[in-house]
Structure formats: structure tokens, C-alpha cells
Amino acid sequence: MASYREIAINGLWKNNPGLVQLLGLCPLLGVSNSVVNALGMAIATALVLACSNAAVALIRRQVTDAVRLPAFVMIIAALTTCIELLMQAFTYELYQILGIFIPLITTNCIILGRAEAFAAKNSVAHASFDGLMMGTGFGLVLLAIGAVRELLGTGALLANMHLLFGPIAANWQLVLFADYQGFLLAILPPGAFLVLGLLIALKNRIDAVVAERAKADQPEAAPAASRRVRVTGVIE
DSSP, X not given: OOOHHHHHHIIIIITOIIIIIOOOHHHXXXXXXXXXXXXXXXXXXXXXXXXXXXXXXXXXXXXXXXGHHHHHHHHHHHHHHHHHHHHHHHOHHHHHHHGGXXXXXXXXXXXXXXXXXXXXXXXXXXXXXXXXXXXXXXXXXXXXXXXXXXXXXXXXXXXXXXXXXXXXXXXXXXXXXXXXXOOHHHHSHHHHHHHHHHHHHHHHHHHHHXXXXXXXXXXXXXXXXXXXXXXXXXXX
């Protein structure tokens, strides 16, 4: 059973759903044209992911292989419906903007994949934490794409945050570039592909640099190990 530290690292970086597994790209690219849209989808996905993992882990010993996948889908669909009803009740305008992408959480490959690959084989606590970390990793990618696209497209950040947090967030908008003419490509679907590609390239570059540094540190320990082998041979 993986430790909580390993689960967190996998969800946030090593096995990030958006940057490594490339799952859930439909909502990732479809609603990431602003921070508020990305944050709304990120919270909804993370809640469904964490709760569905917990529910699957709870019933994993009582469900047979013949009905396992249908049972998982029913659990995910029920939780998605709950999130949808909550958004209709408290953030109706944002729910209308996100549209079909909220019900489509049911078919999100991340959620069903984690239910089958992890939650069905681990305890409730570990499965819940895995769902939370995977959802957080996915949400961070969503927020990064949304922030870059909103900034490049409008020259501002945190616009329309009142749709998610109510009147208290009416003045949260930050205008970083006054008299900005806008960059239309950034807020159109092709802009989402470009920003996602740049984020993947950045992650791969960081991983390569870390691997190079780790490899550079290895030769220092190698001579000492070889000396120990030679000394042992002489003694024998």
C-alpha cells in the first residue's frame, strides 16, 4: 500500500492526470478560458473524484467482478448529479456557463480510472486521499491554463469571481494591462491546446533537469562502492 506522501506526489506531479496521463482533456480544454470557469470545474471534479473513490473502496469487497464497472458508474453518476444540483442551487449562472461539462464528469476517464486502478484495491482513507490529490492535480492544471488564457486574452485576472463566491468577490478582478486590445487566440479552443502543450513541455524540462542532477551526483558514490568491493575481495 502506497504511503500518503507517494500518493500526493503521484497526484500532483509524477502521475498528474492533465500533464502525464492526459485524461479528462474535454473539460480541461473546454472550460479553461477563465479562472472562474476553471476553478468551478476543478472543485466539482475533485469532489466527485474524492467521494467516488471513498465509496468504491467502501464497497469493493461486496461487489462482484460481473457488476463492478456498472456499480462504479452508478456511484459516479449519483455523485455528479448531487454536484450538479448544488451548483444549480448556489452558483446557477456559473452552472449555465459550464453547461454540459458538469454532467460529463460522469464519463471523465480520470474518475473511472482511479476507481478501477486504485480505489478498488485500497482502503477508504487511502482511496479518498488519492482522489483528493488527483483532483487537486487536475484542478491546478485547469487553473494554470485558465489564468494564462484569461491574462493573454483579456489582460486581466479573476474576472466574474462573484459567479462562484457571491457578492463578496465582485471586486476581485485584477486589471494587469490597461487599454489592452486582447489576444483572441488565447481564449479560443486552439489557445487551450497551445497552453497545455507549453505546460507539458515545461514539466518535461523540469523532470529532465532533475534527472540530470541526480545522475551527476551518482559518480561521487560509485568509486567508494568499488573500493569496498575490492577490499572485500582481498580479505576473502
